[in-house]
Amino acid sequence: MGVNRAWEEEEDRLLYRRVYDSLRRRLESGEWSPHDKLPSVRQLAARFGVNRLTALRAYRMLAEENRVYAREKSGFYASPPVPLTGANASDSGMDEVEPSPSGPRPGNPMSEIQSLPVDYQLSQGIVDPGLLPNLFLSEYVKGVFDLYPKLMGTYSNPQGDEELRESVARYLTKDTRVPLAADDLVITTGGQQAIDLLTRLYVGRGDAMLVERPTYSSAIDIFRQQGARFLPVDITPAGYDLERVEALMKLHRPKAFYLNPTYHNPTGYTVPAGQRKRLVELAERYRCLLIEDDSFHEMYFGEPPPRPLFAYDTAGWVVHLRSFSKYVAPGLRVCAVAGRPGVIRSLVTAKSLADNGTPLVGQKLFLRYFESERFGRHLEKLRIAMRIRKETAEKELAGGGWTWDSPKGGLNLWVRLPDGLSSSELLEESLRQSVSFVPGLICDPLRETDTHLRISYSFVGEAVLKEGTRRLTELARRLAERNSLGSSLGRLMP
Amino acid sequence: MGVNRAWEEEEDRLLYRRVYDSLRRRLESGEWSPHDKLPSVRQLAARFGVNRLTALRAYRMLAEENRVYAREKSGFYASPPVPLTGANASDSGMDEVEPSPSGPRPGNPMSEIQSLPVDYQLSQGIVDPGLLPNLFLSEYVKGVFDLYPKLMGTYSNPQGDEELRESVARYLTKDTRVPLAADDLVITTGGQQAIDLLTRLYVGRGDAMLVERPTYSSAIDIFRQQGARFLPVDITPAGYDLERVEALMKLHRPKAFYLNPTYHNPTGYTVPAGQRKRLVELAERYRCLLIEDDSFHEMYFGEPPPRPLFAYDTAGWVVHLRSFSKYVAPGLRVCAVAGRPGVIRSLVTAKSLADNGTPLVGQKLFLRYFESERFGRHLEKLRIAMRIRKETAEKELAGGGWTWDSPKGGLNLWVRLPDGLSSSELLEESLRQSVSFVPGLICDPLRETDTHLRISYSFVGEAVLKEGTRRLTELARRLAERNSLGSSLGRLMP
Incomplete structure (x- = not known):
């Protein structure tokens, strides 16, 4: 019971923080003028799918920090900014104020x-x-250190270990049929760093940017932090609406399009081969850099995927991210980025400023494994294991009123909830039962769609996966019942 | 001979690139209006300490890219921007244009x-x-993998491995006499990443920022990339002019002050204990975050250094960077950042967006070594070796007309050249003799002072260090002779 109690407290803390962070961000962004009325506790609770006490707690914290104030029986209002003029500001007892970020405080739900x-x-x-x-x-591992006895004492160069880049270049040349050399690659600390560095380079504050809807949640937060203006493009099992993509490119001249066309995260969809060449043509025509995140390329269940967009690139408007972290060695964090000389040159400089190069030890450890015969066998084994787990999760979800398109690769299921349920609401309940998943809301660049959730079948063993999805199905059933009971009662007692 | 030839070509390429990058950056920043006259080839050559052919080559490259154009017997002019309106832009044969960064292209000389x-x-x-x-x-190493058999398969958390943070917290508590816990620390991929993330968080485009003059060259490039407005503060063997620091804080309200007060890079100076408390008071009063880079703390030759600024912090205006990469294991890239909860919370989110955490393998490898008895002995041995190397370099430089203050710790000598020589000029010549060093110009946030250079005595063995500094001394002597001959001839033949 003690553990459960501690667990509930931890969970409450998290939920309240989400509300608090969002309000604080909006206050800092100047969305509200001083003395503006803020959303009611009730609205806030509904919006975030939390209970009212949690929403109230967020307001109380903001009130303690003088960011909002309450008027009795009316609600909460935005406080005027703290006066901070002249050298005497520090004499007014406000020394305790914390350093505050120059822009909106970044978030990563x-x-x-x-x-x-x-x-x-x-x-x-x-x-x-x-x-x-x-x-x-x-x-x-020991053999790797025998091979490079001074490994611990050697800096990587910012572009990445040359031997590793040569090896990955050979692999990608075979795989994409684009001839690549070590110089065409940069090694980054996982795919996330590549997304961040490319965004910093090519998307300025206020610049338009195409993003898939839904997409990788942390990527949304990276783009938001950089001040990008989102142009969402729906992704479906049939790919994108290319006419809409062209219209958006023509009208808004976006600087970049972040896409994950193969076993897409979170949906698992794959953009058909027929659209790929056309997308690259559009990118060239409208000078929009395609940032192709291909992190799940090797994780197919039947046929290998279509060739990447990068394979159709002739003029240098595609940059290709191939992360190996997720399914080879998360402890090593290795991603290769392939692109044309101009992009690669800028990326190397950005990387040299960001961290002066991914640590060499991890690169060398990865290299030896990547080159071993074992690597190919590992991927084959993994594909089978992933397919089995996907099927396990699907079996548990079947008949529960959920709908989804069964993916042909990747690590996730993108599931539509039974009618009327929201994923935030379900998350709040499921965390109490020690089940976590990614709510669809945080995968939506517009933060609107709350009808879906992402279930990763990749991380836990089969028994845990089975029980976890069973609990989710059961919970959704109970919530739907409760809601329908609530609305019946509502009809009876208006 | 073939090798020398290849070497000279490589070197020419580098020198021309420096000129090219600088011009391109200035063109892109809008410093010149279309059709403005640009500096002459002669001025450019003098400014960069390169020969005129090299400067000309940079202009030719810019002309090929339609960024500048030449008028016969007059010089080079800024081109008007390429027209890019309407959807037909791509039909005008300009498809081959490369993706271009949203801001100025970052540099890292x-x-x-x-x-x-x-x-x-x-x-x-x-x-x-x-x-x-x-x-x-x-x-x-093998033992580490026995201890953590699933190490390769485990993600780090964004804040850094908890066991490592606990260990470093104990070490820093003892060292700084500030009680610290694991939660007060973030692990970053080297000190460079910490500087970059903190700048992104706390310094917005156009914000004022205090920087030492001279300072760490790559830090200048990071601040520049972030769009900071520099307020330079001279650092001398006696520390800073605190009246000037206060006046700048009062007038400009800078968001941050990046400082490296202990065995400062590049000068080796140490800010006296007496100034440290006062600096922290000023930071609190004027709400300026002190980013204290303490990468050389353990590298003292006699007495240990004064307590860090962080030790005087009570209100949370100091964040402390303790990098272990440089003298323990450059292949692992481990830095610990200590700060108050507000700063740490923001930094963890920024880190999670930037790369989702430093790779775990390197953190665990470092931890075991850091905790071993061997670690202390290693530092002692290293201090002795560094002092000897410093003395070796000083001996070779003595009598050559160079001046410097002998540092009490660190890895570098900051040397003033014999009168009339510039470090860029010396670098051009010394590279031909296969000697490299850091020219003072790139350590100056204003990019003006070219009278000093940084010699790192830490990296090469004693014999190489001796011969390298001998070559530098000899070169400087010859350059001084040539210059004085040139000016004598100038007087004879006006």
């Missing part, structure tokens, strides 16, 4: 959800560490 | 100089890998 300790972890879109060849890896 | 392959590498401010306990490290 995905990372917060994933960091919650739960028994049924369905929010992590990475591979079960139990499926990785850990013992094999530990054994050969 | 320090990284470029360090990447040049030379025999006498005096530009790398890191420790000679030969002095690191490489064999010991390789031996115990």
